[in-house]
Amino acid sequence: MCAMTRVVIVGGGPGGYESALVAAQLGAEVTVVDRDGLGGSCVLTDCVPSKTLIATAEFMTSAADSGPLGVRIAGGGPAAVSVDLGEVNARVKRLAAAQSADIEARLAREGVRVVKGRGRLEGPSVVVATDAAGAEQALPADAILISTGARPRVVAGAEPDGERILTWEQVYDLDVLPEKLIVVGSGVTGAEFASAYNALGSEVVLVSSREHVLPGEDPDAARVLEDVFARRGMQVLGRSRAQSAVRTADGVVVTLADGSTVEGTHVLMAVGSLPNTEGIGLVESGVTLNDSGYVRVDRVSRTAARGVYAAGDVTGVLMLASVAAMQGRIAMWHALGDAVDPLDLRTVSSNVFTDPEIATIGVTQADLDSGAEDVRVVKLPLATNARAKMQNLSDGFVKLFCRPGTGIVVGGVVVAPQASELIHPITIAVKHRLTVDDVAATFTVYPSLTGSIAEAARQLHTHA
Numbered sequence: 001m002c003a004m005t006r007v008v009i010v011g012g013g014p015g016g017y018e019s020a021l022v023a024a025q026l027g028a029e030v031t032v033v034d035r036d037g038l039g040g041s042c043v044l045t046d047c048v049p050s051k052t053l054i055a056t057a058e059f060m061t062s063a064a065d066s067g068p069l070g071v072r073i074a075g076g077g078p079a080a081v082s083v084d085l086g087e088v089n090a091r092v093k094r095l096a097a098a099q100s101a102d103i104e105a106r107l108a109r110e111g112v113r114v115v116k117g118r119g120r121l122e123g124p125s126v127v128v129a130t131d132a133a134g135a136e137q138a139l140p141a142d143a144i145l146i147s148t149g150a151r152p153r154v155v156a157g158a159e160p161d162g163e164r165i166l167t168w169e170q171v172y173d174l175d176v177l178p179e180k181l182i183v184v185g186s187g188v189t190g191a192e193f194a195s196a197y198n199a200l201g202s203e204v205v206l207v208s209s210r211e212h213v214l215p216g217e218d219p220d221a222a223r224v225l226e227d228v229f230a231r232r233g234m235q236v237l238g239r240s241r242a243q244s245a246v247r248t249a250d251g252v253v254v255t256l257a258d259g260s261t262v263e264g265t266h267v268l269m270a271v272g273s274l275p276n277t278e279g280i281g282l283v284e285s286g287v288t289l290n291d292s293g294y295v296r297v298d299r300v301s302r303t304a305a306r307g308v309y310a311a312g313d314v315t316g317v318l319m320l321a322s323v324a325a326m327q328g329r330i331a332m333w334h335a336l337g338d339a340v341d342p343l344d345l346r347t348v349s350s351n352v353f354t355d356p357e358i359a360t361i362g363v364t365q366a367d368l369d370s371g372a373e374d375v376r377v378v379k380l381p382l383a384t385n386a387r388a389k390m391q392n393l394s395d396g397f398v399k400l401f402c403r404p405g406t407g408i409v410v411g412g413v414v415v416a417p418q419a420s421e422l423i424h425p426i427t428i429a430v431k432h433r434l435t436v437d438d439v440a441a442t443f444t445v446y447p448s449l450t451g452s453i454a455e456a457a458r459q460l461h462t463h464a
Helices: 014-025 040-044 047-064 085-109 188-200 219-231 321-335 365-370 386-390 424-431 436-440 451-461
Strands: 006-010 029-034 113-116 118-121 126-130 136-140 143-146 150-152 180-184 203-207 235-237 242-247 252-256 261-264 266-269 273-275 308-310 349-352 357-362 376-381 397-402 409-416
Touching: 006 014, 006 118, 006 136, 006 321, 014 029, 014 040, 014 085, 014 143, 014 321, 029 126, 040 047, 040 085, 047 085, 047 188, 085 113, 143 321, 180 188, 180 242, 180 252, 180 261, 188 203, 188 219, 188 349, 203 261, 219 235, 219 357, 219 365, 219 397, 219 409, 252 266, 308 321, 349 424, 357 424, 376 451, 397 436, 397 451, 409 424, 409 436, 409 451, 424 436, 436 451
Parallel strands: 006 029, 006 143, 029 113, 143 308, 180 203, 180 266, 203 235
Antiparallel strands: 118 126, 126 136, 150 273, 242 252, 252 261, 349 357, 357 409, 376 397, 397 409
């Protein structure tokens, strides 16, 4: 099956290491050139660390909201449960390092060679790896995959110093919980960190350039989250664009576009990402970049250069670890002659790890409101679910979209604790074109939060 034998992968993140495993399985000779550590930013500075931090925040929220369940914490009061951020961040780093080591061990077991260094292309069939000492080695390749990821965007006038002005990669060096944290940016990253630090005990101000938080998410879900933020004491400054962030003697001052200022002890800049495409020979080797510097790829991860593929955040397709991994697998299946289905973004589920979580799949409310999709929708509040009542859960809902006539499930939204787990049955329904009747006729445990998914499907039966 494998006509090509030499595969070189530049970057060891999810797109890189998952593609390496597929290539090795298909009999290729595989080399991964990695500079920062296997797992990439996903494992070392982004997804794994942030969700580990959020796990602690979730426990803090559960403790704070446990009173109606009859739980009494000795001492009482808002300070009865506190967090040692230094210990939390030490655990974050340990888990990230352990996950990276697990990936390295797995690659070694599968016979994948790992070269530590920086990779650059010298044409579409050679990668040059440069180690920390400057020594170079040329790695001929029948197929190359670029998976160099992205980095936090830096705003001029708000350059990070790693102490008071921070990117999301630098927050894990903090030993003391910020007394007042200003989060600039209300997209997924900003909302997640604002939610987490609010739960951990920081006073949080969220600066949003848009009218609402999470402008790219379901608007009903965003409104639920805004209500929760307000109830928990977070200040959200809508339609407020940050112009600069500067240190003071004991904190920071963020200046907004209208000239007003916000003072805090720390500021987290969460204003998007930039692709790591500079200086690695991409354009010179025939790879095409878009106007934002991301690598252009088709649905099987091919670039414009023959034999060169790309996966993950460097492509800007959909910046999720799951998508990066699938792009990498698809690239190797295609390059090495295996059966392959092109990437279908309509079947990608995603999650915002706030409290509550927001999970989505397929057709969206925006598609319905704009007339782009002809669908029927049912939305059920979480507060009516028996299990939710038992757990003292009132914030959230289940929303299900289906085609009229056929009843085929084409999308859904879950806003709830552990929505990242609850979205899976809807994802299966979308992927396999199940109908609302298929979902409704499937047993759910009683009581369970998944019961609301089946109930939404039952209600759509009469509307489909």
